[in-house]
Amino acid sequence: MKGPIRNTLKKGTTEKYGYLGIINFALILMAWSALAYSGLVSNIFLPTPVQVIETAYQMISDPAGDNLLHHAFISTARVAVGFCLSAIIAVPLGMFMGRLSSVRAFFEPLMGAVRYMPASAFIPLFILWIGLGEAEKITVIFWGTFFQQTLMVMDVAKNVSGELVEVSYTLGAKQLNTFKKVILPASLPGIIDTLRISFGWAWTYLIVAELVGANSGLGYVIIQAGRFLHTDVIFVGILVIGLLGMFTDLFFKILYRVMFPWLTKEGT
Amino acid sequence: MSGTDNKLVIKSVSKTFKTKKTDVTALQETTFDVREGEFVTILGPSGCGKSTILRVVAGLVAPSSGKVLLDGKMITSPGPERGMVFQSYTLFPWLTVQKNIEFGLELKKNGKDAREKEARRYLELIGLSGFENVYPVNLSGGMKQRVAIARALANEPEVLLMDEPFGALDAQTRTLMQELLLNVWEETRKTIMFVTHDVEEAIFLGDTIYVMTARPGRIKEKIKVDLPRSRNYEIKDKPEFLAYKRHALELIRQESIKAANIV
Numbered sequence: 004m005k006g007p008i009r010n011t012l013k014k015g016t017t018e019k020y021g022y023l024g025i026i027n028f029a030l031i032l033m034a035w036s037a038l039a040y041s042g043l044v045s046n047i048f049l050p051t052p053v054q055v056i057e058t059a060y061q062m063i064s065d066p067a068g069d070n071l072l073h074h075a076f077i078s079t080a081r082v083a084v085g086f087c088l089s090a091i092i093a094v095p096l097g098m099f100m101g102r103l104s105s106v107r108a109f110f111e112p113l114m115g116a117v118r119y120m121p122a123s124a125f126i127p128l129f130i131l132w133i134g135l136g137e138a139e140k141i142t143v144i145f146w147g148t149f150f151q152q153t154l155m156v157m158d159v160a161k162n163v164s165g166e167l168v169e170v171s172y173t174l175g176a177k178q179l180n181t182f183k184k185v186i187l188p189a190s191l192p193g194i195i196d197t198l199r200i201s202f203g204w205a206w207t208y209l210i211v212a213e214l215v216g217a218n219s220g221l222g223y224v225i226i227q228a229g230r231f232l233h234t235d236v237i238f239v240g241i242l243v244i245g246l247l248g249m250f251t252d253l254f255f256k257i258l259y260r261v262m263f264p265w266l267t268k269e270g271t
Numbered sequence: 272m273s274g275t276d277n278k279l280v281i282k283s284v285s286k287t288f289k290t291k292k293t294d295v296t297a298l299q300e301t302t303f304d305v306r307e308g309e310f311v312t313i314l315g316p317s318g319c320g321k322s323t324i325l326r327v328v329a330g331l332v333a334p335s336s337g338k339v340l341l342d343g344k345m346i347t348s349p350g351p352e353r354g355m356v357f358q359s360y361t362l363f364p365w366l367t368v369q370k371n372i373e374f375g376l377e378l379k380k381n382g383k384d385a386r387e388k389e390a391r392r393y394l395e396l397i398g399l400s401g402f403e404n405v406y407p408v409n410l411s412g413g414m415k416q417r418v419a420i421a422r423a424l425a426n427e428p429e430v431l432l433m434d435e436p437f438g439a440l441d442a443q444t445r446t447l448m449q450e451l452l453l454n455v456w457e458e459t460r461k462t463i464m465f466v467t468h469d470v471e472e473a474i475f476l477g478d479t480i481y482v483m484t485a486r487p488g489r490i491k492e493k494i495k496v497d498l499p500r501s502r503n504y505e506i507k508d509k510p511e512f513l514a515y516k517r518h519a520l521e522l523i524r525q526e527s528i529k530a531a532n533i534v
Contacts, residue, residue: 169355173423
């Protein structure tokens with residue numbers, strides 16, 4: 004559990020092999036350009052990179068209601084609210100489930116089952132129950148994130164070394180102290196990692212939510228563009244979502260490193 | 272019967288672990304006493320239940336029958352008066368060396384200044400002054416175990432329980448750690464119960480060795496080690512030491528053969 008997390012975060016690796024990632028991007032860009040500029044693939048299906056950039060620029064200059072940044076902001080806000088609501092409940096619940104077998108026995112079977120029901124399948128129900136407003140979008144994101152998040156946090160808490168707990172008892176800690184001073188700090192890196200991974204899923208569910216009955220947001224932009232064969236706009240929408248996802252991932256990675264200096268060996 | 276100077280009384284303690292298929296008896300009717308300030312080593316082949324007896328004393332495992340008394344009081348749960356050092360590294364990785372040592376003192380609500388002073392005193396005792404603000408990830412195995420010893424001692428326990436604490440260390444480091452532990456013991460005169468499967472270690476450290484049988488574990492023999500203190504590594508070549516070693520090795524061999532036959 005600890006090993007792979009640490010490996011991906013080793014400073015040396017990202018610096019030493021950073022250029023490889025850039026080469027990969029460059030290759031894809033080249034392949035894309037080759038296909039688009041040679042006319043091998045029609046412009047309707049594959050816009051050129053320059054077209055996409057131009058479209059993006061134009062969309063940023065659009066009037067307020069149609070502005071790309073406006074849509075991006077709305078989407079981000081929806082994801083953030085849905086994700087935070089989910090995390091606020093999932094983290095403590097997962098912790099309790101991980102450490103108290105009675106709580107686990109009560110919740111785990113239900114969550115295990117709901118987790119396999121696709122959140123998108125609930126959308127018609129949510130629309131019937133909640134309507135087409137923001138609450139419905141946020142519910143979809145919440146529903147898609149919450150169960151996985153809880154179960155992952157549960158696993159993190161469950162896997163805290165039993166000997167760390169035991170040693171705290173022999174040092175005079177009682178149950179509550181052990182929870183606060185051992186189980187919680189020992190679980191924190193795993194929790195942050197869970198949040199990082201599940202944030203990616205929250206984005207996925209946002210788009211699902213915005214594909215149905217929305218009139219704003221990046222998902223809405225994409226679905227509208229599809230109707231009018233504006234492939235370049237679809238590209239812009241997808242790329243913006245990718246960028247936002249990348250930034251949040253980076254944010255969590257930096258947070259991880261700042262919060263847990265004790266995970267990194269000095270001089271590596 | 273147990274006299275008044277007995278710090279720790281282990282009275283016919285048995286422990287049976289129930290698993291789905293079979294019941295495994297790890298300990299059977301184990302009885303012995305530990306005097307105040309005594310360094311007791313418990314020697315036995317692997318899987319003989321020697322760790323179980325230590326965990327029963329620590330209060331981490333409840334005995335199936337029998338009881339353990341510390342200063343005449345029955346042990347029912349873990350407590351700070353019985354400090355423990357494990358074989359695996361159990362420093363809290365998110366705390367610095369200093370904060371690790373202060374862990375128990377903080378639970379006792381000792382003031383910050385007093386805590387820091389105590390921590391520094393024990394850091395000096397284990398020879399790690401200057402490592403106050405280092406995280407465990409940056410320590411070698413031997414250093415981690417030294418800090419673990421300091422953390423247990425800083426709590427001023429009545430007894431120190433050690434479960435093969437040097438088992439994961441290389442031979443050279445292990446010898447140095449044994450000497451360091453003897454120095455610490457001579458300085459603090461703690462009552463120590465030390466579990467090991469290493470015959471030399473058991474003789475070198477102990478006043479008394481309890482040799483255990485193969486599973487189910489019982490006390491096979493009590494050996495009084497009449498070697499002068501303070502001991503250093505040179506004693507390991509002396510004829511008296513070697514005589515103890517021969518005898519203990521023979522006992523362990525018998526039990527290992529028995530254990531191998533069971534499997």
